[in-house]
Amino acid sequence: MLVCFHRLGVRRIRNILKELQGIYLRSDELSEEFEKVLVRTSRDAFVVFVGNFLSTLFLAVSAIIVARLLQPENYGIYSVSLLVSSVLLLFTDFGIDSALVKYVSKFNALRKEEIVKEVVFKGLVLKLFVVSVVSVVNYLFAFELSTTLAERPELAYYVSLTSILTFSTALMNSFLAIMTALGRMKLRSFVMIMQSLTKLLLSPLLVLLGFGVLGALLGHIASYVVSCVTGFVVMLSYVKLKKPRENIVRSYDLVRFGLPLYLSGLLSVVLQRFQYVMLARIATNAELGNMQAANQFISLITLTIAPFSITLFPVFSSLEVRGAWREINELLNNVLKYMSIFTVQVALMIGVFSQDVIRLIYGRLYVTAPLYLTLMSVGYVYAPFTVTLSALLSGLGRTKDLLYSSAIQLLIMMPVSYLLISSAGPEG
Structure with missing residues (x-):
């Protein structure tokens, strides 16, 4: 009997040692893989930083030139003309881009290329349908939208042109999401640089040729069209427009995962657009031009955030x-x-240096822009926490937590924003 127990004990110990050895080996493999992930993430973050830096630089130079050429009044008209398109872009995603990042990166990590192509194909088809509907609404109801959202019916023609912007921007965002999930950060940066460089070349040129606000708007639209076409060609060569044989991930799965993220982002953007619409109703064109000028410098802060938020x-x-x-x-x-x-x-x-920077770049005509820039920069002190935790919860699939957080923020900030903007104007 003792011999039997002894043999059983020895076997049990051997089994435990084998299990521990297997766990140790898997841990070593995972650690080695994690080191590769860190190296790749660092490299991708650097590529994203360089791409965003050059893109932001070109956009900033373009904005400065256009702002100086148009002057505050016309620059405010140009800014308001883009309002409708920015609002309608909220209804072109429904979380599809976030779901593309999640599923493409997931199956790409598992090295299942056929499933990755399936997700890309179904996601793009679904996105194309949604974007087409919203763009048609943008074009057909330009007068009603410009009247309702900005109380400027005279801008209906400009708003109708932005239907092209709505279509190309939404699709370009999907292409960028897929490139991010596949780890093709160089290509992603190339597309962004192409967009900003095209705008830098066209918008000031068209304004100088005498097209004014229309020229600046056409240059802005054309830059997104060029980038959208580039992204489409890349994705076309990747999926080859063949109907995928696999049916692992359905279109419903994409929407189900991305919808909480979409609603979370929608609530946050609704708050921002609510504030901007109130400003469009209350503030003058000159004040809006000053705010737009100040907003251009916020991109310097996002340069330190984007490489991490995109890659994480x-x-x-x-x-x-x-x-x-x-x-x-x-x-x-x-x-x-x-x-x-x-x-x-x-x-x-x-x-701290907002006044000196604004006067150096824009001149003395933009009087209130330094104050607006100071107030905007304060809001980014907590950005590292929100951006990092958002990427973590999204990657882990805890999308409902993000939705709850955005809902609480909206419930608190919307009445506060209404009171402050109504009483203090742009400073509120």
């Missing part, structure tokens, strides 16, 4: 599917620390 979502998704929780925690802590250091410092510097 697919990285968290790929780590989550492998169950690498320790690596996720380590990555989160490091990224949060670095983002807090860089982003907060940049925001404070812009807020």
Whole structure:
């Protein structure tokens, strides 16, 4: 009997040792894989930073030139003309882009290329249908939309032209999401740089040729059309427009995952658009032009945020599917620390030197822009926490938590914004 128990004990110990050895080997493999993920993420973040920096630089130069050529009054008209398109863009996604990032990065990490192509094909077909409907509404109801949202019916012609902008921008965003999920950051940066460079070349040129606000608007629209066509050609060569044989992921699955994220983003953007619509009703064109000029410098802050926010979502998704929780925690802590250091410092510097920067770049005509820039920069002090946690929750599939957070923010900020803007104007 003792011999039997002894043999059973030895076998049990051997089995435990084998299990521990297997876990150790898997841990080593995962650690090696995690090191590769860190290297790839760092490289992708740098590529995104360079692409965003050049893109932002070209856009900033274009905005400065156009603002100086048009002067505050016409620059305000140009800004309001883009309002309707920016609002309608809220209804062109329904979380499809976020779902594309999630599923494409997930199956790409598992090296299942056929399923990846299936997700890309179904996502683009679904997005094309939604975007087409919204763009037609933008064109057919331009007068009603410009009257309702901005109380400027005289801008109906400009608003009708932005239907092309709505279509091309929405599709370009989907192409960028797919490139991000596939890790093709160089191509993503190339598309963004092409868009900004096209705008830099066309918008000032058309204004100088005497087209005024129309020229600036056409240059802006053309830049997104060029980028959209480029992205379409790339995706065309990838999926080859063949109906996928697999049926692992349905279009319904894309919407089901992305809808909470869409609603979360929608609530946040609705708050922003609510504030801007109120400003369009209350503020003068000159005040709106000053706000638009100040808003151009906020892109300097987003330069420190975008490389992390863009790359973290697919990285968290790929780590989550492998169950690498320790690596996720380590990555989160490091990224949060670095983002807090860089982003907060940049925001404070812009807020402190806002008056000098505005006068140097735009001149003395934009009187209230320094104050607006200071107020805007303060809101980005907490951006590292919100951006990092949003990417983490999205990658882990905890999309309902993001929805609850956005709902609470909307319930608090909407009445507060109404009271402050009504009483204090743009400063509120």
